[in-house]
Amino acid sequence: MKRIAILVIAATTQPVYVHYINHYWTEFIAYTNAHTPHIRVFLLFEHHVDLRPYEHLRDNIIQEPRVDYARLCRPEFQMAGVPGILSKTMHALERLQDTYDVFFRTNLGTLIRLPRFDEFVQTRERIIYSGAAVWTDALRDDALVHDRIGPDKSIKSLSELDGYPGN
Numbered sequence: 001m002k003r004i005a006i007l008v009i010a011a012t013t014q015p016v017y018v019h020y021i022n023h024y025w026t027e028f029i030a031y032t033n034a035h036t037p038h039i040r041v042f043l044l045f046e047h048h049v050d051l052r053p054y055e056h057l058r059d060n061i062i063q064e065p066r067v068d069y070a071r072l073c074r075p076e077f078q079m080a081g082v083p084g085i086l087s088k089t090m091h092a093l094e095r096l097q098d099t100y101d102v103f104f105r106t107n108l109g110t111l112i113r114l115p116r117f118d119e120f121v122q123t124r125e126r127i128i129y130s131g132a133a134v135w136t137d138a139l140r141d142d143a144l145v146h147d148r149i150g151p152d153k154s155i156k157s158l159s160e161l162d163g164y165p166g167n
Contacts (some may be wrong), residue, residue, distance in 0.1 A: 001039050001122065002038065002101040002102050002121055003038050003039075003040075003044060003099065003100045003101050003102070004038060004039045004040070004100060004101070004102045004103075004104065004118070004121055005024070005037065005092075005096050005099070005100040005103050005104070006032075006040070006041045006104045006112070007042050007044055007062075007089065007092050007093075007103060007104065007105040007106070008025065008041060008042065008043050008044060008105075008106055008107065008108060009048070009085050009088060009105070009106070009107045009108070010025075010043040010044055010045050010051075010061075010108055011045070011046070011087070011108070012045075013050055013153070017108050020109065021043065021054065021108065021126070021166070022116070024108075024111070025041070025043060025108065026056070026115075028041060028075070028112070029043075029057060029060045031114075031116070033060070036114070039118065040060070040100070041060055041062065041064070042060055042062050042092060042096075043057065043060060043061050043164060044062050044063075044089065044092050045061060045063045045064070045065050045088070046087075046088060046089040046092075047063060047065055047066045048064070049063065050055065051063060052089055056060040060140065062086050062088075062091065062092045062096075064070070064091040064092075065091070074146075075164055080125075089105055090109070096136055100106065100143055102115075102121050102127055109159055110167045130163075140158060140161060143155065143158075
């Protein structure tokens with residue numbers, strides 16, 4: 001059975017986000033922890049978020065350390081969520097890469113039909129990355145155009161991505 005990590009980009013900056021965490025994700029996490037040991041949900045928070053209200057979820061929270069966002073994204077390209085979402089995702093993948101077979105990264109507003117999702121994952125021989133730019137090499141092209149690959153960047157060379165088919 002494939003082990004699945006559901007990575008949820010989390011924030012508390014809007015009342016609706018707090019509502020989603022308290023009323024949907026808390027219940028979803030309790031359910032998966034009790035009934036689907038091969039599926040683990042992680043809420044991904046930035047370093048500055050006060051997690052005391054979520055102490056009951058501590059085993060399902062990954063909080064990134066303080067990050068130099070300028071290394072991930074030049075200041076003129078930074079905006080709400082950029083590069084914070086990327087940073088939280090990278091930190092979680094680095095922590096969990098040897099523990100799970102499949103990663104599903106989503107946001108607080110996503111509702112998952114767990115039995116169908118699990119069936120989809122378990123019945124596929126391989127699942128390759130999918131996303132907004134799945135049909136082309138748009139992600140690699142974008143990284144090159146915006147100077148995100150090089151000796152002083154987190155990706156030193158495009159060849160580092162050779163092991164990851166598609167985008």
